[in-house]
Amino acid sequence: MKIDDYKLLLKLNEIGTIRGAAKAILISQPAVTQRLKYIEEYFGEPIFIRTSKNLVLTPAGEMILDHANKIITEEKTIKNALAQSSGEVQGSLSIACSSLVSQRFLPSILGEYTNAFPKVTIDLVTGISEDIKREHKNYHVCIIRGEKLKETVSELLFEDPLYIFDTEPFPSNKLKERPLISFKSDDSMHELVDNWLYHHQQRIKPIKMLRVDQIETCKQFMEQGLGMAVLPKSVSETMMDEYPHIPLQLDGNPVTRDTWVCYQEGVRNLPQVDQFLSAVLNEKFL
Structure with missing residues (x-):
């Protein structure tokens, strides 16, 4: 099993359809179906029940998804630890960003960032600020609109x-x-x-x-x-x-309408996060 296989299972569970997951991860629907078949054969158990509307987790699937979450979390942890100790900018960077900012400003910032630090793996989620706030602890960096997150370090990007x-x-x-x-x-x-x-x-x-x-x-x-x-x-x-x-x-x-970048205390000890925050805070937005 590869890390990408575990990520695929989580995406299938999140979206609920093979077609939707294929669209989200930019591969063909038959390829997703074939990969899921391989994973279920690997574990020897059906992970999802296919209904006419969506995918439903089986009891075995719930255990496998729990395992997938642990594997991915451990992978991120060890990558971040290695990045912090090596002095080289690598590891993973998870970002949750307001849809407007992700469309208008983020592409150029990420373009320059990935060119400078190609070994960093970026996980990006976009959406409404209200939804991002509820899940903010799952990300290294959140870029939100409206009220700042009081329980984080919040810096104003622009009004x-x-x-x-x-x-x-x-x-x-x-x-x-x-x-x-x-x-x-x-x-x-x-x-x-x-x-x-x-x-x-x-x-x-x-x-x-x-x-x-x-x-x-x-x-x-x-x-x-x-x-x-x-x-x-x-x-x-x-x-x-x-x-x-x-x-x-x-x-x-x-x-x-104020825009904030928010992060947990101490997360800038990770070089990949610190470099991204520096790029965002140095950007001239308006």
């Missing part, structure tokens, strides 16, 4: 001002009534917008809400004239010359 956009002007002398398009985000983002709307209800009144899954979809809906959208500067700066917009402000201060 991201919010703007409300539309294809129609924002009149200063009458109430603007338009649909409001929002994208899937954590509660802190929605609270910022709701609070600003409450303090500006004499000027802007959403007549209905349109909710979409991603920020890019939200932008496209706004561009098609379907309504207003509140967007951070980091993804909307190129739109400012083309579409009417106003900054979100309260008491003369900009309403911002």
Whole structure:
């Protein structure tokens, strides 16, 4: 059994389908099926029951998955210990990153990092900050939006001002009534917008809400004239010359979506983590 086999089992259990796991790890569905068949033959027990909707762990599968978790954890531990003692930057680096940051900023950072330290194995998870916060202890580094993680070392990367956009002007002398398009985000983002709307209800009144899954979809809906959208500067700066917009402000201060890098005390003793954090903290984001 290889480490990749154990990782495959964990991915199959996480996603719940062979097709989904194959897509996530960028190999063909038949290859995943064949690999799972080999692993089950190796252990002599079925690991999953195949149903019409998803994969269900068998009792034997639960024991094997527990074993897989231990093997992968031990592998990471020994790699990190070797990296720390050798002085060479190697080992594993686990990162959980907000979807917006991972799309907009992380590729260039990781590109330079992997070129400089090719022996480092990177495990990257992206998603909503709220979900990352719940699982933050499973990662070396978390990059999140909104509130910082109080039980970690948290350093501010940048403040991201919010703007409300539309294809129609924002009149200063009458109430603007338009649909409001929002994208899937954590509660802190929605609270910022709701609070600003409450303090500006004499000027802007959403007549209905349109909710979409991603920020890019939200932008496209706004561009098609379907309504207003509140967007951070980091993804909307190129739109400012083309579409009417106003900054979100309260008491003369900009309403911002803060981005933090968070990590556990002592994790910078690992050279691969320290080098990545240095790269992130030296980046000019906006």
